[in-house]
Amino acid sequence: MSGSASEADLRIRFERYDDRTQPARILPRYRATQRRNPAAAPLDFAPGLGEIAGPVFDPDLLRPGENDLAAAAGGGRRALGQLIHLSGRVLDEDGRPVRRSLVELWQANGAGRYRHDADENSAPLDPDFIGVGRTMTDDEGRYVFRTIKPGAYPVPDSGNWWRPPHLHFSLFGTSWMSRLVTQMFFPGEPLNAHDHILNAVPDAAARERLVCRVAENPLLPEPALGFAFDIVLRGRAETPWIPG
Amino acid sequence: MDSGMSGGRLPPTPAQTVGPFFPPLLAPAALSDLTRRRPDAPPARGEPVRLTGRVLQEGGGPVANFVVEIWQADCDGRFDHPADRGNAPADRNFAFWGRAATDGDGRYAFRTIKPGPVAAAEGGFAAPHIAVTLLGSGLMRRLVTRVYFPDEPRNEADPLLRSIADASLRQRLIARRVADPEAPPGTLSLAFDIVLRGEAETPFLAD
Ligand SMILES: [Fe+3]
Numbered sequence A: 001m002s003g004s005a006s007e008a009d010l011r012i013r014f015e016r017y018d019d020r021t022q023p024a025r026i027l028p029r030y031r032a033t034q035r036r037n038p039a040a041a042p043l044d045f046a047p048g049l050g051e052i053a054g055p056v057f058d059p060d061l062l063r064p065g066e067n068d069l070a071a072a073a074g075g076g077r078r079a080l081g082q083l084i085h086l087s088g089r090v091l092d093e094d095g096r097p098v099r100r101s102l103v104e105l106w107q108a109n110g111a112g113r114y115r116h117d118a119d120e121n122s123a124p125l126d127p128d129f130i131g132v133g134r135t136m137t138d139d140e141g142r143y144v145f146r147t148i149k150p151g152a153y154p155v156p157d158s159g160n161w162w163r164p165p166h167l168h169f170s171l172f173g174t175s176w177m178s179r180l181v182t183q184m185f186f187p188g189e190p191l192n193a194h195d196h197i198l199n200a201v202p203d204a205a206a207r208e209r210l211v212c213r214v215a216e217n218p219l220l221p222e223p224a225l226g227f228a229f230d231i232v233l234r235g236r237a238e239t240p241w242i243p244g
Numbered sequence B: 001m002d003s004g005m006s007g008g009r010l011p012p013t014p015a016q017t018v019g020p021f022f023p024p025l026l027a028p029a030a031l032s033d034l035t036r037r038r039p040d041a042p043p044a045r046g047e048p049v050r051l052t053g054r055v056l057q058e059g060g061g062p063v064a065n066f067v068v069e070i071w072q073a074d075c076d077g078r079f080d081h082p083a084d085r086g087n088a089p090a091d092r093n094f095a096f097w098g099r100a101a102t103d104g105d106g107r108y109a110f111r112t113i114k115p116g117p118v119a120a121a122e123g124g125f126a127a128p129h130i131a132v133t134l135l136g137s138g139l140m141r142r143l144v145t146r147v148y149f150p151d152e153p154r155n156e157a158d159p160l161l162r163s164i165a166d167a168s169l170r171q172r173l174i175a176r177r178v179a180d181p182e183a184p185p186g187t188l189s190l191a192f193d194i195v196l197r198g199e200a201e202t203p204f205l206a207d
Helices: A032-036 A190-194 A204-208 B153-157 B167-171
Strands: A083-092 A102-106 A132-136 A142-148 A166-171 A180-185 A225-228 A231-233 B048-056 B067-071 B097-101 B107-113 B129-135 B143-148 B188-191
Touching: A102 A142, A132 A142, A166 A231, A180 A231, B067 B107, B097 B107
Parallel strands: A083 A225, A083 A231, B048 B188
Antiparallel strands: A083 A142, A102 A132, A102 A166, A166 A180, B048 B107, B067 B097, B067 B129, B129 B143
């Protein structure tokens, strides 16, 4: 049995999310939200050791090349579309790097089609694109992916709502409380202003944080669009630590 | 990152929905078995548990393609994490975290072990429980809840269960013991349905 809460290291502080900087849960134009979100208010509770601790992944979980979605299909040809070199840092609310933390990425192909049974979009599949990648942040919290820019795609039965090009990100951080699944959008995309999912976040500055920046990086190993996207996970005043 | 600075603090990145296309490659069967970290590794210590259930939406229909993630202590109530300063090491053969996707009937299944009690924020201990995160199409933010164990005397002293005045609501956080032909002998077979909205709605926790 573990020590009591006072013996445990409870120096990581978590505040409830500010609802203005997080998406509304129920959206008029996204019908599934109306049947799948609880009507009752959530139960308030104080995070204990179980919430402050979080999954630690083995570094050898990943095989080499999993962060290269442009080549991950393994056929020797790169995926169709505009090649992207994407990098960024994962930080906590104090700006500390979130080190050696798993980052999962998935996305549509260059034509706006997912390799998934549920995707009934008529756009073609690309045999050279799986659309899934993973990586682990380094000691500065940095991650790198090589991929292609996804196409926009229509949401079925939505009255011609098109999702702007976006990447899906899944992050863990150092705590059960810091788990985050989000989406990254591209700057200057006309569909961004019309997307019901991006615009579900009420605060304009918070929405802007979901849009990556063009990163002019002359040192890229090949011609590729450079983008940068930093991600902030919940949690403050974390004790510095390195997973064993 | 300066655009988000306010008082030296970086605001957290907003959540967005997982959407309907979470890749099966990120939810392989091995991730739903917490009792082994890899196929050739020794099994975790503790009482084997098979936890199954369905995810249901308003009206009672099943929700396919949902992502269910669980997180729990080992059989002694320890975590392999620096926040746990218990005086004995956690079980390194246990996976602590797992993920399963729901099938066409909204069904998920995990193999795990019964966790020990864990230090609670209020002092004392939380009764053995499994933390659950739900992600899926229609959820703009994750939902969080807990699964408690049936016939568990420590439930009486659990701070969260004690804070729920309505006994029928409290009961919805406790799994049911079921007969499970797929579970090996000696396994504690539990069922826990997650009702996202409507009648018999599962109590969810503030996040
Ligand atoms: Fe998408």
